[in-house]
Amino acid sequence: MTSNFLSLPADSTSQQALADQGLRYDTVASDDAAAMRAWLDADMRGFHSATASAALIEHELATITGNRVTGIWDARTAQPEVPVATVSSWPMPLTVAPQQTIDGWAISSVTVSPTHRRRGLARNLLLGELRTAVAHGCAIAMLTVTQATIYGRFGFGPAAFSSAYTVDTQRAVWSGPVPTGALSFVSQEVALDIGPAIKERVRLQTPGEVPVQQLWWKETLGLSPSSPADSHEQLRVVCYSNENGDNDGLVVYRVESSDDHSSATLELVELIAATPAAYAALWRFVLEMDPITVVKATRRAVVEPLTWQVLDSRSVRKTDERDHLWLRILDVERVLASRAYAAAGALVLDVVDPDGFATGTYRLTTDANGTGSVERVDGAAAELRVGIAELSSLLLGGLRAETLASAGRIAELVPGAALAFDRVFASATVPRLSTWF
Numbered sequence: 208m209t210s211n212f213l214s215l216p217a218d219s220t221s222q223q224a225l226a227d228q229g230l231r232y233d234t235v236a237s238d239d240a241a242a243m244r245a246w247l248d249a250d251m252r253g254f255h256s257a258t259a260s261a262a263l264i265e266h267e268l269a270t271i272t273g274n275r276v277t278g279i280w281d282a283r284t285a286q287p288e289v290p291v292a293t294v295s296s297w298p299m300p301l302t303v304a305p306q307q308t309i310d311g312w313a314i315s316s317v318t319v320s321p322t323h324r325r326r327g328l329a330r331n332l333l334l335g336e337l338r339t340a341v342a343h344g345c346a347i348a349m350l351t352v353t354q355a356t357i358y359g360r361f362g363f364g365p366a367a368f369s370s371a372y373t374v375d376t377q378r379a380v381w382s383g384p385v386p387t388g389a390l391s392f393v394s395q396e397v398a399l400d401i402g403p404a405i406k407e408r409v410r411l412q413t414p415g416e417v418p419v420q421q422l423w424w425k426e427t428l429g430l431s432p433s434s435p436a437d438s439h440e441q442l443r444v445v446c447y448s449n450e451n452g453d454n455d456g457l458v459v460y461r462v463e464s465s466d467d468h469s470s471a472t473l474e475l476v477e478l479i480a481a482t483p484a485a486y487a488a489l490w491r492f493v494l495e496m497d498p499i500t501v502v503k504a505t506r507r508a509v510v511e512p513l514t515w516q517v518l519d520s521r522s523v524r525k526t527d528e529r530d531h532l533w534l535r536i537l538d539v540e541r542v543l544a545s546r547a548y549a550a551a552g553a554l555v556l557d558v559v560d561p562d563g564f565a566t567g568t569y570r571l572t573t574d575a576n577g578t579g580s581v582e583r584v585d586g587a588a589a590e591l592r593v594g595i596a597e598l599s600s601l602l603l604g605g606l607r608a609e610t611l612a613s614a615g616r617i618a619e620l621v622p623g624a625a626l627a628f629d630r631v632f633a634s635a636t637v638p639r640l641s642t643w644f
């Protein structure tokens with residue numbers, strides 16, 4: 208790992224390829240305020256966001272401070288100081304198994320101006336990022352995406368999925384555990400104080416999670432300029448403390464009542480539970496609140512214990528399920544050795560990577576304690592042939608190799624190899640990413 212990722216130069220291969228098109232590709236110095244603002248302008252325009260207020264610009268500048276900020280400039284444009292493409296990145300730990308993390312290279316703000324689309328700018332940005340990640344010593348890259356069609360070609364595969372739920376509270380009827388800890392309302396300011404420690408515990412327990420910054424908390428609690436206008440006033444926060452007084456969970460919600468207040472919809476902004484008791488207590492609390500008739504939640508896990516904690520499981524309706532966290536393995540040996548496994552076994556994988564970072568044949572050996580060791584065995588007979596995007600999708604155990612084999616996305620070279628892979632890679636905790644980055 209290089210000591211300072213911010214001082215890494217712009218990738219020379221992309222720089223040359225873009226220079227051949229008359230474009231300049233470079234990083235932006237964080238102390239160059241004018242260049243940072245122009246970059247941010249291009250980033251927000253690239254996502255078709257409204258022109259930002261001064262307060263929002265300051266907020267957004269704060270969110271990217273500390274990131275490696277890169278752009279592409281075209282001297283022929285009418286405003287040549289504004290880049291025509293943007294990307295930002297930073298090293299960030301990714302939980303790969305409970306209490307096990309690996310340093311990943313997070314990539315965000317990938318935009319290309321509509322005036323410059325489909326000329327290979329995004330390709331140069333992305334491959335430039337992957338090479339920079341390797342130069343920094345990161346073994347895996349990660350991102351969250353706008354469209355599911357963009358990143359597979361660069362070796363990324365979806366590895367953690369997310370679901371939205373709508374619960375009909377009148378049908379649900381709580382039948383789960385009734386924890387004996389205490390529930391209490393807390394102010395947003397108190398939540399800002401106690402929430403991060405709870406979220407950290409959840410992050411380390413859950414494959415797919417990454418740390419969130421204080422700015423995320425401010426946005427979540429309606430304390431940021433990027434929060435909707437009246438969200439601070441509308442949001443309520445309830446904390447669950449266990450019998451020893453430890454704060455184990457938080458729920459952040461807002462309620463929209465009908466005109467006559469006889470019914471209401473509760474929007475679950477966040478439900479963060481570090482223990483099964485906190486989870487049950489907070490879900491029960493929102494489902495039984497008067498006069499709530501509907502609870503809506505997004506960015507939840509694709510499998511939620513909640514479905515099994517109500518009398519009528521059909522009252523918990525999954526309204527959406529989609530890819531959320533995308534991973535791109537760059538170094539198979541280091542990444543596979545970074546997580547614990549579910550069973551003892553030995554697998555030889557033939558990994559195909561069109562961009563060459565991870566191509567090779569690898570033997571993963573796991574023992575009964577879940578420890579894995581990986582060695583490169585080029586030339587050995589492989590049992591499974593996997594593309595790098597598919598291996599990245601399978602890493603956290605949220606997707607079955609058998610599913611990908613049935614879909615023709617990976618090839619069993621030995622019958623039963625996909626099932627053997629699934630036995631080893633299974634995750635006891637459903638992988639989930641509860642935030643965007």
Ligand SMILES: CC(=O)SCCNC(=O)CCNC(=O)[C@H](O)C(C)(C)COP(=O)(O)OP(=O)(O)OC[C@H]1O[C@@H](n2cnc3c(N)ncnc32)[C@H](O)[C@@H]1OP(=O)(O)O
Pocket residue numbers: 253254314315316317318319320323324325326327328329330331350351352353354356357360
């Ligand atoms: C991590 C994140 O930040 S997610 C955010 C992604 N950005 C956005 O959604 C903002 C709006 N969109 C954009 O800015 C641009 O359209 C981008 C970044 C998606 C693509 O930029 P471009 O410079 O046009 O892409 P580029 O020309 O490099 O295309 C590379 C390849 O991806 C394909 N591609 C690019 N965009 C898309 C897309 N939206 N859907 C499907 N394929 C795409 C191209 O056809 C090309 O394919 P090829 O390699 O087979 O020839």
